[in-house]
Amino acid sequence: xxxxxxxxxxxxxxxxxxxxxxxxxxxxxxxxxxxxxxxxxxxxxxxxxxxxxxxxxxxxxxxxxxxxxxxxxxxxxxxxxxxxxxxxxxxxxxxxxxxxxx
Amino acid sequence: xxxxxxxxxxxxxxxxxxxxxxxxxxxxxxxxxxxxxxxxxxxxxxxxxxxxxxxxxxxxxxxxxxxxxxxxxxxxxxxxxxxxxxxxxxxxxxxxxxxxxxxxxxxxxxxxxxxxxxxxxxxxxxxxxxxxxxxxxxxxxxxxxxxxxxxxxxxxxxxxxxxxxxxxxxxxx
Numbered sequence: 001x002x003x004x005x006x007x008x009x010x011x012x013x014x015x016x017x018x019x020x021x022x023x024x025x026x027x028x029x030x031x032x033x034x035x036x037x038x039x040x041x042x043x044x045x046x047x048x049x050x051x052x053x054x055x056x057x058x059x060x061x062x063x064x065x066x067x068x069x070x071x072x073x074x075x076x077x078x079x080x081x082x083x084x085x086x087x088x089x090x091x092x093x094x095x096x097x098x099x100x101x102x
Numbered sequence: 103x104x105x106x107x108x109x110x111x112x113x114x115x116x117x118x119x120x121x122x123x124x125x126x127x128x129x130x131x132x133x134x135x136x137x138x139x140x141x142x143x144x145x146x147x148x149x150x151x152x153x154x155x156x157x158x159x160x161x162x163x164x165x166x167x168x169x170x171x172x173x174x175x176x177x178x179x180x181x182x183x184x185x186x187x188x189x190x191x192x193x194x195x196x197x198x199x200x201x202x203x204x205x206x207x208x209x210x211x212x213x214x215x216x217x218x219x220x221x222x223x224x225x226x227x228x229x230x231x232x233x234x235x236x237x238x239x240x241x242x243x244x245x246x247x248x249x250x251x252x253x254x255x256x257x258x259x260x261x262x263x264x265x266x267x268x269x270x271x272x273x274x275x
Contacts, residue, residue, distance in 0.1 A: 073251030
């Protein structure tokens with residue numbers, strides 16, 4: 001198999017991260033914002049894997065495991081928060097939760 | 103060549119994710135995107151990470167979000183609401199600005215010297231030796247983070263008790 005240039009992998013990570021960033025900026029639905037954060041974390045992990053493949057070391061994959069752990073913990077806490085917000089406000093609109101008086 | 107096909111699938115599936123109105127459709131495209139990224143991990147010489155991507159991202163996280171959407175019991179009008187929110191003048195500003203930043207990133211990457219990737223496969227044994235050797239502090243902190251995540255999710259997801267015990271009811275009066 002032919003070897004790839006490192007730019008192609010980093011470009012893919014950058015494009016995926018930008019798509020997730022656009023989505024988290026333009027969406028008003030909280031679940032869609034959580035999904036977009038997952039896309040961005042996955043793109044960051046892809047960049048780590050590409051860098052680890054460049055140097056043929058295991059460190060990039062170790063960092064990917066840490067990102068994976070963080071994403072799993074973040075999505076569980078985030079979904080619990082979304083359930084509470086929907087229970088209180090009866091909507092998924094992120095603009096509805098702009099007052100801090102509970 | 104296979105790398106570019108998988109990259110195109112990942113980018114197209116992600117575009118479909120961020121433009122859907124229906125949440126379940128978006129999550130199904132998200133699974134396709136994660137599977138394409140797993141194929142890329144396999145080609146980059148990280149087969150263990152490809153397996154973890156399929157199991158945890160495409161398996162656990164997406165299924166968790168689908169379960170929460172099922173618990174919320176959303177109706178058809180949520181799709182209409184999403185269609186009303188997702189108008190053109192909402193996404194045109196952030197989209198253009200983010201794409202300008204992406205253009206700068208592409209320019210920086212293309213203008214630098216070309217470096218070829220290694221074809222060497224870094225397997226699970228090497229990752230495990232590194233994980234439990236120099237990175238053991240990170241593993242312990244990950245355990246702490248997961249513990250905090252469990253406790254936080256339990257505390258936040260708990261519903262208020264509606265039925266009080268009869269002793270508590272009598273003291274309230």
